[in-house]
Amino acid sequence: MNQNQPNYPLAERLSWISESETIAMAKLGRTLKAEGKDVISLSFGEPDFFTPEHIKQAAIDAIHQNFTFYTPVAGIPDLKEAIVQKFQRENQLTYQTDQIVVSTGAKNAIMNTVLSLVNPGDEVIIPRPFWVSYADMVQFAQGVPVYIDTTVESDYKITAEQLEKAISPKSKLFMFSSPNNPSGMIYSFDELKALAEVFERHPEIFIISDEIYEHINFEGKHHSIAGFGSLINRTITVNGVSKAFSMTGWRIGYIGAPKAIAFACEKLQSQFTSGTNAIAQKAAIAALNGDLTPTYQMRDAFKKRRDICYERLKAVPGIKLSLPPGAFYLFPDISAYFGKQYQGHVIHNSQDLCMFLLNQVYLVTVAGSAFGNDNCIRLSYATSEENLIKAMDRIKEGLSLLS
Numbered sequence: 001m002n003q004n005q006p007n008y009p010l011a012e013r014l015s016w017i018s019e020s021e022t023i024a025m026a027k028l029g030r031t032l033k034a035e036g037k038d039v040i041s042l043s044f045g046e047p048d049f050f051t052p053e054h055i056k057q058a059a060i061d062a063i064h065q066n067f068t069f070y071t072p073v074a075g076i077p078d079l080k081e082a083i084v085q086k087f088q089r090e091n092q093l094t095y096q097t098d099q100i101v102v103s104t105g106a107k108n109a110i111m112n113t114v115l116s117l118v119n120p121g122d123e124v125i126i127p128r129p130f131w132v133s134y135a136d137m138v139q140f141a142q143g144v145p146v147y148i149d150t151t152v153e154s155d156y157k158i159t160a161e162q163l164e165k166a167i168s169p170k171s172k173l174f175m176f177s178s179p180n181n182p183s184g185m186i187y188s189f190d191e192l193k194a195l196a197e198v199f200e201r202h203p204e205i206f207i208i209s210d211e212i213y214e215h216i217n218f219e220g221k222h223h224s225i226a227g228f229g230s231l232i233n234r235t236i237t238v239n240g241v242s243k244a245f246s247m248t249g250w251r252i253g254y255i256g257a258p259k260a261i262a263f264a265c266e267k268l269q270s271q272f273t274s275g276t277n278a279i280a281q282k283a284a285i286a287a288l289n290g291d292l293t294p295t296y297q298m299r300d301a302f303k304k305r306r307d308i309c310y311e312r313l314k315a316v317p318g319i320k321l322s323l324p325p326g327a328f329y330l331f332p333d334i335s336a337y338f339g340k341q342y343q344g345h346v347i348h349n350s351q352d353l354c355m356f357l358l359n360q361v362y363l364v365t366v367a368g369s370a371f372g373n374d375n376c377i378r379l380s381y382a383t384s385e386e387n388l389i390k391a392m393d394r395i396k397e398g399l400s401l402l403s
């Protein structure tokens with residue numbers, strides 16, 4: 001950002017954050033493709049399926065009905081009602097409509113929440129690996145991220161003991177996603193219960209539970225941490241339509257939150273964005289109230305692709321990998337290749353390995369460092385089986401060049 005004009009008088013706060021690395025890698029891949037290279041991208045953070053027809057139809061109807069004006073800042077009443085019902089039906093969480101805020105994607109919903117809660121110097125506990133934007137959001141709010149590290153051996157999940165140790169008198173917020181981006185891991189009922197018991201002992205800590213991948217779950221029922229004990233009183237449950245309904249471009253995300261936090265987020269939106277896109281809100285109602293068959297078909301396709309990739313990657317020497325039960329990412333540990341080289345270029349870290357794969361075998365991946373774990377790279381399997389088979393072959397071929 002601003003690298004060509006280092007003295008340009010931008011506000012200092014811009015230096016508190018960096019450009020999203022997933023977006024930066026996708027840009028590099030596009031440049032090579034424009035040069036005519038046979039590039040395969042595994043950097044996508046979005047399903048490669050189309051939005052289901054009944055959802056698109058609801059948006060078309062909204063346009064024809066001239067539903068094109070400003071909407072209430074926190075969302076139109078019928079969407080908020082659909083969200084209340086969704087939380088009750090699917091998550092057994094009871095919210096009132098004034099606890100719901102609809103935003104311009106879950107990203108906007110999370111940022112609103114962070115800005116509403118975090119004062120300068122407040123500590124925010126974040127398990128690593130985390131979704132790229134969490135740390136930057138906290139830093140933008142002048143909070144202090146406090147990380148809890150995990151490894152492939154622990155399936156990238158934290159324990160109650162680790163959580164307890166990370167808590168200090170300055171802790172204000174804990175934020176995590178399950179199913180997780182980038183690891184694909186999911187906390188079980190018992191694991192969430194153990195974390196919830198720690199939070200019950202620390203009533204001053206708020207929790208952002210990012211459940212955007214809820215429906216991309218290959219194993220079983222989704223569990224929300226807000227459902228444990230009294231945690232609904234200080235949990236902000238984040239969700240949206242981007243991943244479950246293949247609606248990333250529509251930009252609808254939402255929270256269920258304590259009233260004071262919902263009001264704070266609404267206040268921020270009233271000054272910065274206003275109510276999100278009117279037409280997309282109507283489409284989101286159709287998504288939430290509609291049939292989940294297309295979602296389950298997509299989930300099943302992802303599961304098949306995961307298995308294709310997992311079987312092939314597992315056989316590559318030096319790669320450590322666990323089987324992710326959700327989302328659409330693999331997060332292999334490739335640190336065995338650090339210190340190896342090809343034609344004089346030494347691989348020092350995950351970023352070097354990603355650049356090596358890009359330049360040698362035209363494969364776009366994302367460095368684990370972007371997600372707070374430099375031993376790994378993230379591979380998204382939101383692309384065709386044919387591409388994935390080729391991509392796994394390219395990883396094997398590329399890595400075999402390193403010695």
Ligand SMILES: Cc1ncc(COP(=O)(O)O)c(C=O)c1O
Binds near residue numbers: 210
């Ligand atoms: C864990 C996680 N949370 C939130 C988001 C943001 O989703 P949205 O498209 O609703 O802003 C993403 C998108 O990649 C994500 O991976």
